[in-house]
Amino acid sequence: MRLAVLLLIALLALGRTAGAQEQAATGFPYTVRFDGLDDTRELSALVRDSSALVSKLDDPPPSRAGLRRRAADDLARFETAARSLGYYDAEFRSDVEPGDPPVLVVTAAPGPVYAVSEIEIRSVDDRSAAIGVELPRRRIGLQPGAPARAADVLSAEAAIVRILQEQAYPLAEAGERSVLIDRDAKTMRVTFRIDAGPAARFGPVAVSGADEVDADYALRRLPWRYGETADIRKVERGRRLLTATGVYETVGVRFADAVGPDGLIPVEVTLTQRKPRSIGAGVSASTSEGAGVSAFWTHRNLFGGAERLDVNGRVSEVETSLTSELRLPDMISNNQDFILGGGLIEERTDGYDSRKVTVGGRFERRISDVLSVDFGATLERSRIEEDSIETQYTLVGLPVGFTVDTSDDLLNPTEGGRTRVRFTPYLETLGSSISFYSMTARHSQYVALDSNRDVVLAGRAAVGSIVGASTGNLPADKRLYSGGGGSVRGYGLQKIGPLDAGGDPIGGSALLEVGAELRWRVFGDFGIVPFIDGGQVYDTERPDLGQELQWAAGLGLRYYTPIGPVRADFAVPLNPRKSDDRYQVYFSLGQAF
Structure with a gap:
């Protein structure tokens, strides 16, 4: 009996131990x-x-x-x-x-939300009058009566330092702040202590690194003059301008750690040069244009002064071309480049075949970070076959235009916009075979709909007009066309607008296009893009708003890569004519616009 009781106790203990082990697990x-x-x-x-x-x-x-x-x-x-x-x-x-x-x-x-009762700004030695710079409350952000939020206090402190750095105090920094909580009044009193440091003016600039590029090229990019009031915004803009050149892999622009006895503060510019040469290739395909392959070669520092040479080639079912462009920076004045270009181009479209040689030069002047203007001259010698009739043309053009680009990325913009306007007269008095005037204007806009920029609404519009000659007298390759992967998807290449008896495009003297798409990065590197495009080409000099646009809609897939999205679009015409195909498919690199 005693043995049985001991055995029962042991079994119970074993059970409790097993249960505890199971719970622990x-x-x-x-x-x-x-x-x-x-x-x-x-x-x-x-x-x-x-x-x-x-x-x-x-x-x-x-x-x-x-x-x-x-x-x-x-x-x-x-x-x-x-x-x-x-x-x-x-x-x-x-x-x-x-x-x-x-x-x-x-x-x-939770209880009540405390409010800010008072804000004081003092120097680190507690003399409130020591900061001789106007500190606008609107920029500081924190106001008496506002909720006593820690993030707002930190933001206000950073704003105070930033204001000083913009107004001659480049070494300004925050000291130890104090916060006094009044639990009876439910308020918070904030005292900021700021070390403004000495006032300073821009002093000498030391450039290091990127020795194969002339240091004067970097110095000419900096947006301040010796002796100007020190301003952190100009330092930051200088960094952006140097980065935008494409010449440097890394760019560092900073104030030195001390102001000299003469009130000048040196600036240190540290650069790392990109590899001067690059080569690349791409492929594209569509149901209307067939397959194509392109290649490029670039030299970013041809003669040691950041001169850039680009050579591009393309072979497809509708085009064979070899073009080159040499950009010479700071020609005549800073922020003004001179571009020499030329090319051999052969086109094989349903409307015409052409072979031409082009040469030209233009000045491009940067007015601001987003605005540039250009003007120049071009010479073209072409041989165009249309309806089995071959015609030779000599065209001398004087193109002038401007570009406004506030977008944030070349191949995958998520905010901002792009506007491009160009006017080109071709004049017989300069040696052209025919006189006419061509104008085009294009705009695209991008709006991110979420904080991560995974959903972007994009829209575009284009208008064009040619005056001075009728459509039939214009060289076929200078007429306006619409339809294809770069304009109105869902229609064949150049197939929107007037057609001849065989269904081939004639082109026109006026153009109108619109489009919109929703770029939705659904998961990881994959996205979808529903879109709608519309356009029309007119035989008149101005768009006829009473004539219906040709509309198309479709769905695209995107695979996002470090060099831009890979695009696949499927589109169908919404109001097709009898001669239009039922659908079109496009593959390429980069967004549609």
């Missing part, structure tokens, strides 16, 4: 509920985001005691989070309610 599962935060959406979100109880739901503690310890750690975090939003009286407590699994209940009593 699986942990102590639970769920979480927050009470008292329904009326404080921002605090509720911050509490949940900072909660280990929430983030570690799939990693439960080994026991109930472990859960309580986790909750206790969370309560301290919740109080810190609440204070950062101005809830200085906030209280949190936790309890475990029975259930399967148990429920960890966090009960919050």
Whole structure:
């Protein structure tokens, strides 16, 4: 009997040990509920985001005691989070309610939001009048009566330092701030202590690195003059301008650590040169244009002064071309380049065949970071066959135009816009076979619909007009056309507008195009793009707004790569003519516009 009792006790102990081991292996599962935060959406979100109880739901503690310890750690975090939003009286407590699994209940009593009562700005030695710069309250942001939020206090401090750095105090920095909480009045008093440092003017510039590029080229890009009032904005703009040249791999522009006794502060420019040569290739394909391959070769520092030579070649079913362009920077004046170009181009379209030689030169002047103007002259000798009739042309053009580009990326823009306007007269008095005047204007706009820029609404419009000669008298390759992957998707290449008896495009003297698409990066590197395009070509000098546009709609796929998105678009015409194909497919690199 005694042996049986001992055996029973041993079995029970073994069972308890096994149960404890099983619980230790699986942990102590639970769920979480927050009470008292329904009326404080921002605090509720911050509490949940900072909660280990929430983030570690799939990693439960080994026991109930472990859960309580986790909750206790969370309560301290919740109080810190609440204070950062101005809830200085906030209280949190936790309890475990029975259930399967148990429920960890966090009960919050946020209390009132404290307000800013007073803001003081003092120097580090506590003399409030020591900062002799106007500090506009609007830029500082923090105002008496505003919620006592920690983020706003830090933002205001950064704004004060920034204002000083923009107004002759490049070495300004924040000292130790003090915050006084009045729990009776439910207010917060903030005192900022700022070390403005000495006032300074731009001094000598030292350029290091990128020794194969003339240092004067970098110096000419800097947007300030020796002796001007020091301004951090000009330093930042100088960095952007040097980066935009494409000559340098890395760019560093910074003030030195000390102001000289003469009140001048040196500027240090540290550069790393990009590899001067690059080569690349691409492919494209569409149902209307067939397959094509292109290649390029670039030299970014041809003669040591950042001269750029580009050579491009393309072979496809509709085009064979070899073109080159030499860009000479700072010609005659800074921010003005001279571009020499030329090419051999053969086109084989349904409307015409052409072979031509082109040469030209133009000046391109950068007015600002986003605006540039250009003007020049071109000479073309062409032989064009249309309706089995071959005609030779000599055209001398005087193109002039401007570009406004506020977009953030060349191949995959997500914000900003691009406007390009060009006017080119071709005059018999200069040696042209025929006189006429061509004008085109194009604009595209990009709007990100979310903070991550995964959803972008893009739209575009284009208008063109040729005056001085009828459509039939214009060289076929100078007429206006629409239709294809670069204009109105869903229609064959150049197939929108007047057609001859055989269904081939004639082209026109006026053009109107519109389009919109929603670029949605769905997951990872993949996205979809629903789109709609419309356009028309007219035999008149001005678009006839009473004539219906040819519309098309479609869906595209995007695969995003470091060099730009790979594009695949499928489009169908919405109001097709009898001669139009039922659909079109396009493959290429980069967005449609």
